Amino acid sequence: xxxxxxxxxxxxxxxxxxxxxxxxxxxxxxxxxxxxxxxxxxxxxxxxxxxxxxxxxxxxxxxxxxxxxxxxxxxxxxxxxxxxxxxxxxxxxxxxxxxxxxxxxxxxxxxxxxxxxxxxxxxxxxxxxxxxxxxxxxxxxxxxxxxxxxxxxxxxxxxxxxxxxxxxxxxxxxxxxxxxxxxxxxxxxxxxxxxxxxxxxxxxxxxxxxxxxxxxxxxxxxxxxxxxxxxxxxxxxxxxxxxxxxxxxxxxxx
Amino acid sequence: xxxxxxxxxxxxxxxxxxxxxxxxxxxxxxxxxxxxxxxxxxxxxxxxxxxxxxxxxxxxxxxxxxxxxxxxxxxxxxxxxxxxxxxxxxxxxxxxxxxxxxxxxxxxxxxxxxxxxxxxxxxxxxxxxxxxxxxxxxxxxxxxxxxxxxxxxxxxxxxxxxxxxxxxxxxxxxxxxxxxxxxxxxxxxxxxxxxxxxxxxxxxxxxxxxxxxxxxxxxxxxxxxxxxxxxxxxxxxxxxxxxxxxxxxxxxxxxxxxxxxxxxxxxxxxxxxxxxxxxxxxxxxxxxxxxxxxxxxxxxxxxxxxxxxxxxxxxxxxxxxxxxxxxxxxxxxxxxxxxxxxxxxxxxxxxxxxxxxxxxxxxxxxxxxxxxxxxxxxxxxxxxxxxxxxxxxxxxxxxxxxxxxxxxxxxxxxxxxxxxxxxxxxxxxxxxxxxxxxxxxxxxxx
Numbered sequence: 001x002x003x004x005x006x007x008x009x010x011x012x013x014x015x016x017x018x019x020x021x022x023x024x025x026x027x028x029x030x031x032x033x034x035x036x037x038x039x040x041x042x043x044x045x046x047x048x049x050x051x052x053x054x055x056x057x058x059x060x061x062x063x064x065x066x067x068x069x070x071x072x073x074x075x076x077x078x079x080x081x082x083x084x085x086x087x088x089x090x091x092x093x094x095x096x097x098x099x100x101x102x103x104x105x106x107x108x109x110x111x112x113x114x115x116x117x118x119x120x121x122x123x124x125x126x127x128x129x130x131x132x133x134x135x136x137x138x139x140x141x142x143x144x145x146x147x148x149x150x151x152x153x154x155x156x157x158x159x160x161x162x163x164x165x166x167x168x169x170x171x172x173x174x175x176x177x178x179x180x181x182x183x184x185x186x187x188x189x190x191x192x193x194x195x196x197x198x199x200x201x202x203x204x205x206x207x208x209x210x211x212x213x214x215x216x217x218x219x220x221x222x223x224x225x226x227x228x229x230x231x232x233x234x235x236x237x238x239x240x241x242x243x244x245x246x247x248x249x250x251x252x253x254x
Numbered sequence: 255x256x257x258x259x260x261x262x263x264x265x266x267x268x269x270x271x272x273x274x275x276x277x278x279x280x281x282x283x284x285x286x287x288x289x290x291x292x293x294x295x296x297x298x299x300x301x302x303x304x305x306x307x308x309x310x311x312x313x314x315x316x317x318x319x320x321x322x323x324x325x326x327x328x329x330x331x332x333x334x335x336x337x338x339x340x341x342x343x344x345x346x347x348x349x350x351x352x353x354x355x356x357x358x359x360x361x362x363x364x365x366x367x368x369x370x371x372x373x374x375x376x377x378x379x380x381x382x383x384x385x386x387x388x389x390x391x392x393x394x395x396x397x398x399x400x401x402x403x404x405x406x407x408x409x410x411x412x413x414x415x416x417x418x419x420x421x422x423x424x425x426x427x428x429x430x431x432x433x434x435x436x437x438x439x440x441x442x443x444x445x446x447x448x449x450x451x452x453x454x455x456x457x458x459x460x461x462x463x464x465x466x467x468x469x470x471x472x473x474x475x476x477x478x479x480x481x482x483x484x485x486x487x488x489x490x491x492x493x494x495x496x497x498x499x500x501x502x503x504x505x506x507x508x509x510x511x512x513x514x515x516x517x518x519x520x521x522x523x524x525x526x527x528x529x530x531x532x533x534x535x536x537x538x539x540x541x542x543x544x545x546x547x548x549x550x551x552x553x554x555x556x557x558x559x560x561x562x563x564x565x566x567x568x569x570x571x572x573x574x575x576x577x578x579x580x581x582x583x584x585x586x587x588x589x590x591x592x593x594x595x596x597x598x599x600x601x602x603x604x605x606x607x608x609x610x611x612x613x614x615x616x617x618x619x620x621x622x623x624x625x626x627x628x629x630x631x632x633x634x635x636x637x638x639x640x641x642x643x644x645x646x647x648x649x650x651x652x653x654x655x656x657x658x659x660x661x662x663x664x665x666x667x668x669x670x671x672x673x674x675x676x677x678x679x680x681x682x683x684x685x686x687x688x689x690x691x692x693x694x695x696x697x698x699x700x
Contacts, residue, residue: 054648080652162653
């Protein structure tokens with residue numbers, strides 16, 4: 001069995017003293033896709049933010065070992081440079097910053113971190129054009145400001161486009177399917193599938209089973225009230241689709 | 255608050271004497287001499303504004319009155335083209351009119367190839383040749399008695415830029431008006447008076463650019479009048495990058511006829527004290543105008559914008575976007591007036607003022623002032639003052655960009671939002687270079 005890429009042990013975390021994650025255990029190995037499902041308010045997005053290192057999300061217990069390092073000790077930028085990528089549920093608009101410029105700045109910071117040479121604008125454009133085909137993005141999007149005036153679908157595609165360029169070891173996709181019509185969902189999911197390799201992994205946070213028709217997970221976990229209350233294979237997602245969450249929540253008696 | 259006399263006659267005695275001497279001795283046709291004397295009369299009454307006046311409450315001009323008043327009589331002949339190199343726009347192919355201490359310098363200027371219906375010259379030449387447009391329009395837009403400064407400007411009318419577009423004329427290239435102040439023993443005050451008259455359906459892009467040579471204190475008192483004819487389309491960018499000891503007081507007064515378009519930009523990075531009045535008066539229906547502004551200040555700089563969008567007629571739109579970036583102990587002032595007159599139904603007026611404070615000691619006073627007398631109108635305004643958006647900072651960091659660089663990126667972006675609205679690329683490039691350098695200073699010094 002491969003060494004874990006990320007090992008979350010008994011992780012507790014909260015915002016402003018309010019406990020949201022109450023002892024999460026999760027191990028993800030290279031080549032795996034894990035889906036985290038759960039009703040609204042169960043702590044799914046909090047998990048994503050805690051992993052990415054958002055200010056105000058305080059870890060109160062447990063540990064997260066990422067690629068052999070203590071993840072919690074790393075700044076958000078160092079986590080990214082070590083190959084962790086969070087695709088936002090609500091990607092942030094940055095008016096005045098050109099999409100390509102932004103992405104090249106990010107790309108080069110990550111290369112510098114790895115002791116690689118920075119890439120100039122011309123070479124970067126070649127990389128970018130290659131990846132754009134993957135997500136069927138119009139070229140005009142490169143010239144626009146980061147996410148500014150993008151439709152919901154364009155924002156999500158832009159997130160996966162960034163992911164394609166930055167090529168993370170571990171991608172955390174937070175509700176990437178929310179707000180997408182079926183065509184956009186298909187494009188985004190196919191993009192994610194094409195990026196899948198034996199040496200990287202993904203945690204797909206989602207509310208709906210439908211995304212998992214396109215991105216087939218190796219494991220499905222149900223998050224409720226800050227804990228994983230059930231784990232299983234891809235069939236668990238179908239079972240949840242059919243029966244909802246109540247039978248599990250009821251079983252846990254909380 | 256500084257206590258000032260309501261009428262600081264003592265402090266303006268020197269200025270008054272100089273204005274009288276100039277108005278009495280300067281040559282020109284009778285109408286012009288009358289105009290100058292009229293300026294003197296109003297200056298006698300008004301003196302310099304004090305902070306007791308509502309429009310000057312945050313703008314204490316007392317240091318200007320204390321500065322020796324040495325208005326230039328001619329352009330300084332010692333300025334070389336090489337000295338002006340830093341103020342050239344990269345790859346500029348348009349014309350450039352250079353004014354040294356407010357007076358035209360033919361030697362340093364690049365006049366455009368002559369074009370039918372397009373007059374690009376200096377005001378002194380237009381007046382000397384008895385230009386009828388100059389006579390009929392000069393001082394017909396900006397009021398003589400708007401403040402002591404406009405009265406003083408009128409008393410000293412001598413030179414500046416003069417641009418006249420005949421009906422349907424389209425200026426082939428953008429026009430760069432470079433105002434260079436060279437403070438020295440002979441002169442430290444420039445009072446350029448610019449007049450731009452755009453005929454029906456004409457079009458031009460004009461850049462007013464204010465710079466200093468050397469770091470000594472000087473005073474610029476500029477008035478620009480722009481008459482935009484029916485269906486005409488004018489883009490006017492003003493960029494003030496004078497030295498940090500300078501005092502810059504300027505008015506841009508624009509009259510907009512039916513169906514005209516006007517795009518205004520005011521970018522202000524220089525001067526110890528900069529006061530920009532930008533007044534747009536829509537005198538016909540169907541006018542569409544946009545006012546963009548950006549100020550970046552640090553140290554003890556004061557930069558004050560007073561804008562007016564005066565909707566006198568129905569179906570006009572005015573959109574205003576002002577951004578301020580303030581470091582050190584600087585102060586930014588934004589006062590945006592929107593008047594919607596009784597008959598100006600279907601007015602669409604929008605105003606936003608956003609300010610980024612880089613330090614705890616920087617301050618901003620942002621005040622929208624709306625007077626709406628019509629009932630079927632759409633008027634919105636919004637003002638924000640604060641720091642960089644935390645969510646955007648976090649987003650940058652999750653992509654691997656270090657916090658300090660993310661701050662830099664977002665601060666620059668905040669400026670770019672305004673600069674990007676300028677349609678003349680070489681101007682944008684120059685601005686970006688100057689702004690970037692200035693923002694880096696502000697971020698470093700905090």
